[in-house]
Amino acid sequence: MPSPIDATELSSATFTAAVMRRILTNPDPNETGADRLRQIGLMVLIHNLQLRSIDATTSKIEEVSGTNRQAIYDITGALESKGLLQRVNVVNRHNKGRVFKFVIPDGVLDPLAL
Numbered sequence: 001m002p003s004p005i006d007a008t009e010l011s012s013a014t015f016t017a018a019v020m021r022r023i024l025t026n027p028d029p030n031e032t033g034a035d036r037l038r039q040i041g042l043m044v045l046i047h048n049l050q051l052r053s054i055d056a057t058t059s060k061i062e063e064v065s066g067t068n069r070q071a072i073y074d075i076t077g078a079l080e081s082k083g084l085l086q087r088v089n090v091v092n093r094h095n096k097g098r099v100f101k102f103v104i105p106d107g108v109l110d111p112l113a114l
Contacts, residue, residue, distance in 0.1 A: 012047065019043045022084065035078065042075050043084060046102055055090060055101040076102055084108055 023039050045065060046056040054060060061072050079085035087100040 012044075012051070015047050016040075016044055019047075019084070023082070026082070028078070028082075031078070035075075038071075038075050039079055039084075042072075043079065043104070046085070047104060050104060056103065057090075057099055057101045059099075061102075 020040055023036050023043075027036060042061070042065075045061065049056045049060065049064075058069055058072050061067065062069060065072075076085055076087075080087065084104065086103050086105050088103050089098050089100050091097075092099045
């Protein structure tokens with residue numbers, strides 16, 4: 001008998017479906033299909049990092065995905081302009097200076113926002 005889906009898996013599946021719907025049904029006319037696919041992928045990655053309580057900094061995203069910084073900035077910029085992502089200042093891991101992390105704002109996936 002298969003094991004039941006746990007709450008985290010269900011939450012991730014629901015989140016992914018909602019993000020896909022939001023990005024694919026409201027495309028920017030200047031975006032390609034590949035751009036939208038990258039946005040979905042980055043949103044899922046950031047969501048999974050948040051579920052694990054890992055800060056989604058540019059360095060962490062670069063480490064996990066292998067994507068270069070410029071591509072990350074391009075994708076996150078598009079997601080920020082759509083209101084799906086926010087930058088939050090945090091102290092870096094060496095407590096010297098500040099960096100920012102990307103977070104998915106509360107209420108992004110409210111039924112009325114979709």
